[in-house]
Amino acid sequence: NAGVTQTPKFQVLKTGQSMTLQCAQDMNHEYMSWYRQDPGMGLRLIHYSVGAGITDQGEVPNGYNVSRSTTEDFPLRLLSAAPSQTSVYFCASTDIGSYEQYFGPGTRLTVT
C-alpha cells in the first residue's frame, strides 16, 4: 500500500494564480482532510470529507475549494493564490473505526 500520496512536493505560485494540490489514498478510508501548517502554529483544518460526494469546511476554508468524486482522491484547489496561503499543506485520511490518522508527505507552497 502506498498510503497517502500528495503531489506536488513543492510549488511556487504568483499572486492570483490558481492550482490544485492532489491527494490520494489506497486504504479505502472514508474520511479525508486537508490541513495547513504554519510556523509556530498547530495544524489547522481547511476542509474535510466523510465520504465520496460529501465535503465540509474546517477551521480555515477561505480561498480553498475541495471535491470528493471518489473514495481515493481528495484534491484541494486554490482559487486565486495569496501570499497568506504560503504554507505546508498536509492531506490525511482517517480510519473511522480506530481513529488512526495517516498523513501524506506534504506540499510546500510559496506564493509570491
Next chain:
Amino acid sequence: KNEVEQSPQNLTAQEGEFITINCSYSVGISALHWLQQHPGGGIVSLFMLSSGKKKHGRLIATINIQEKHSSLHITASHPRDSAVYICAPGNNFNKFYFGSGTKLNVKP
C-alpha cells in the same frame, strides 16, 4: 484560546536521557494522538490513546482523561529521536485539535 498546550516547546537532551513531553487540553475528547514530524518530513502517528498507557519500543504514552493531560516519554533517547512531537486530542474522528509541537534535539 489554545485548546492544546504542550510543554516544553523546545527540549535539548543528551543521548541516553529519559525525556518527557507534556500535553494539557481543555476539550472533551474521545481519543488523543501523539504525532512525530522529522525536519522537512512528513507526519507519522506514534500513538492513539483513549485511556491508560501504551508502549512501543522506547516510547511510552499515558493519558489521564479526568485531568485532561497526556505525556509522551522516551527512554534511552537517541539522536534519531530528534523531531517535533505533536499532541492532538480529538472528540470525533473528524475533529482534532493540534498542539504547536515540542521540538526535541537529542545530542550524541
